[in-house]
Amino acid sequence: MKRNVFGIVLPCVWIAIGVIPFVLAWDRLPEPMASHWGLSGNPDGALPRMSMIGLHATATALAAFVACLITRPGARSRVVSATCGIAAFVGCMFAAISVLVVRANVDAHAWRDARPMSLALVGVVVAGSAVVAAGVARAMRSLDVHAPIAAAERATVGLAPGERATWMAGAHNRGFWLAAVALVAIAVIARTLAPGWTAAPCLVLALALAAFAEIHARVDERGLSIAFGPWRLPRMRVPLAKIRSARAIDIDPMSSGGWGYRGSLSVLGRAAVIVRRGEGLELQLADDRVLIVSVDDAQTAAGLLNDLTARR
Amino acid sequence: MLYRIDPALDEPLHQQIAAQVRRAIADNKVRRGDQLPPARELAASLDVNMHTVLRAYAELRDEGLVEMRRGRGVTVVAGSVPRARVIELARELLAEARRHSVGLAELKKLLENLS
Numbered sequence: 107m108k109r110n111v112f113g114i115v116l117p118c119v120w121i122a123i124g125v126i127p128f129v130l131a132w133d134r135l136p137e138p139m140a141s142h143w144g145l146s147g148n149p150d151g152a153l154p155r156m157s158m159i160g161l162h163a164t165a166t167a168l169a170a171f172v173a174c175l176i177t178r179p180g181a182r183s184r185v186v187s188a189t190c191g192i193a194a195f196v197g198c199m200f201a202a203i204s205v206l207v208v209r210a211n212v213d214a215h216a217w218r219d220a221r222p223m224s225l226a227l228v229g230v231v232v233a234g235s236a237v238v239a240a241g242v243a244r245a246m247r248s249l250d251v252h253a254p255i256a257a258a259e260r261a262t263v264g265l266a267p268g269e270r271a272t273w274m275a276g277a278h279n280r281g282f283w284l285a286a287v288a289l290v291a292i293a294v295i296a297r298t299l300a301p302g303w304t305a306a307p308c309l310v311l312a313l314a315l316a317a318f319a320e321i322h323a324r325v326d327e328r329g330l331s332i333a334f335g336p337w338r339l340p341r342m343r344v345p346l347a348k349i350r351s352a353r354a355i356d357i358d359p360m361s362s363g364g365w366g367y368r369g370s371l372s373v374l375g376r377a378a379v380i381v382r383r384g385e386g387l388e389l390q391l392a393d394d395r396v397l398i399v400s401v402d403d404a405q406t407a408a409g410l411l412n413d414l415t416a417r418r
Numbered sequence: 419m420l421y422r423i424d425p426a427l428d429e430p431l432h433q434q435i436a437a438q439v440r441r442a443i444a445d446n447k448v449r450r451g452d453q454l455p456p457a458r459e460l461a462a463s464l465d466v467n468m469h470t471v472l473r474a475y476a477e478l479r480d481e482g483l484v485e486m487r488r489g490r491g492v493t494v495v496a497g498s499v500p501r502a503r504v505i506e507l508a509r510e511l512l513a514e515a516r517r518h519s520v521g522l523a524e525l526k527k528l529l530e531n532l533s
Contacts, residue, residue, distance in 0.1 A: 263420060271422035272463035275453045324455075326463035403447075406420050 114364075116242070117170030120197035124166035127208035128159040137201040140220035146224035149210070162204045169197035170296040175369065191243030198235035206231065225390045261353055261379035261405055265413035272326040275408045277381040277400040280366075282319035318366050318381055323401045325410050330389065332379060332399055342379075344397060346418065350390045355385040371395055387411075419447055421465055431466055435474035437506075443483055443494060444502040454484065454492040481505050 128135070135155050142151030153161070173193040206228070210221040265271055293308035317335040324331045329346035333339065359365050359380045369377040371391075378398035380386075388399040388406045389411070401407060419442045423434045442448040457475060461468040475492050478484045483498045483505070499512075515525050 157426075201487070265422070266424065268426050269422055269424045270464050270466075271420060272460065273420045274460070274463075275419065324459070324463060328463075403419070410420060 112173060114174060114179070116194065117166075117173045117197060120166040120201045121163070122246060123201035124162040124197075124204045125159060127204050127221065128155070128162065131208050131212045134212045135208070136211060136214045136217050136220070138217055139207075140214070140217040141207070143210075143223035145201055145225070149217055149220045149222070152217040158207070162200050165200040166197050169193045169200070173197065175362070175374075187243045191239040193263035194242040195235050198238045199231060202231040202235065203228075260351060260412050261408040262413055263406060263409035265410065265417070267417075270327070271410055271413075272324065273403075273407050274322070274324045275401050275403045275407065276320060276322040277386075277402060278320045279318065279382045282315045282365075282381075286315040289315065291349060314366075318379075319377060321381055321400070323387070323399060323407065325407050325414070330387075330399075330407075344389065344412055346411075348392050349413065349415055350392060351412055352387060352389050352408035354408045355386050355388045355398070357384060357398065357400055359383055371397060421460065421464060421526040423466070432470045433478065435464075435471060436477045439474070439478055440481075440483065440502045440506055443498050444489075444506055446499055448494055450494050450496045450498065452494045454494070456491060 132155065134304060138152040139158055140149035140151070141153040141158055142149065144150040160409035168310045170193075173190055206223065210223055211217070263271070276343065289308045289312035293312070296308065297305040304372045320336060322333040322338055324333075327346065328343075329349060330344040332342045334342075357378075359382070365382075367382050368380055371377045375393070375395045376397075379400060380398070382402040384400070385402060385404045386398055386400045387407050389399075390398060419438070421435060421438050423431050423438075425431065427434065429437075439448065439454065448454075454475065457468050457471040461471045475484065475486060477487050479492075481501070483495065483502055484492050485495050486492050501519075507508075512525070515521075520528075
């Protein structure tokens, strides 16, 4: 739940607070509006209203994007919690400054008539944001990884020497399929009603949904392979040599930062392929990287991977 | 599902593969409409010849457990759960009879008398 709050709810609040004051007071703001105040507290710089709302929307959205991306499963490291804290700081500060700037500009005839900005108030905003950021960073560090399904001991399928084995399964999400079909229908309707490019984004999104509507996973002596969508492309491979251990876990997509491909193995060292709530496989890779994949029958997959790794 | 074969066993590899699928069907781990992996993929993963896998699939088809359709792969058919259980028991019975040198004719007679 905490990940849900830091990754989705809080960022949405930043964006809302960062943008809504401008929208509400739009007609009462001078054009251009005061955007900068000197140490004396008097306005000394201005920007068009559109640039100001754009700046605040971009800054809060960027912070929200980072927070959402970073609050992925297993996020516990110092770097991750610090990044989440910085995102929270930037998000909170821009949101609060939006309110201050709009309040100072509202009903002014020209930007030079804008109300002075009190240094103390800005200090309060910065300090408040820092407190929120520290809280978020602290909470992120105390977050637990997903609960394992079985006991703590290493899963096994009891593979005998000389025995060959492979495990094949996957995960499905019927909701994604329905959404993809609905999007294609919308694209067709849009195309007939208004010829042009309106259909293209719908189709791209439909393709992305279909790719995560079903995934096919395979474990064998070569390692783990994950194929996306009914066409089984693209295929993601994790060589056995890179796998340290595996276990079955219970995935809660909302607290993992959402569905789809979350995080990045190369950049963040952690990634998750989340198709649905429930059973999944957690791989501890070499270099302390972690990969999480939604699959049915994860306990068997983990057992086989562990047995194959031990044999190596 | 998990497919495991042991080349050290006397049982031919294709029968080992078929037995695994039959077991999974009987245990309801593979359900009606589920697709079995493409023969090429399974063969590559188990490091066996593709024809070994195809032979296993053909055996399952002959037993009425799966359907093989061009372009749609191999799918588990309806009502295969009880069927898989009966076939498993029948195979077990046959193997046990062979072990004790009970002939097929005698086994048939035995079953007729029982029913």
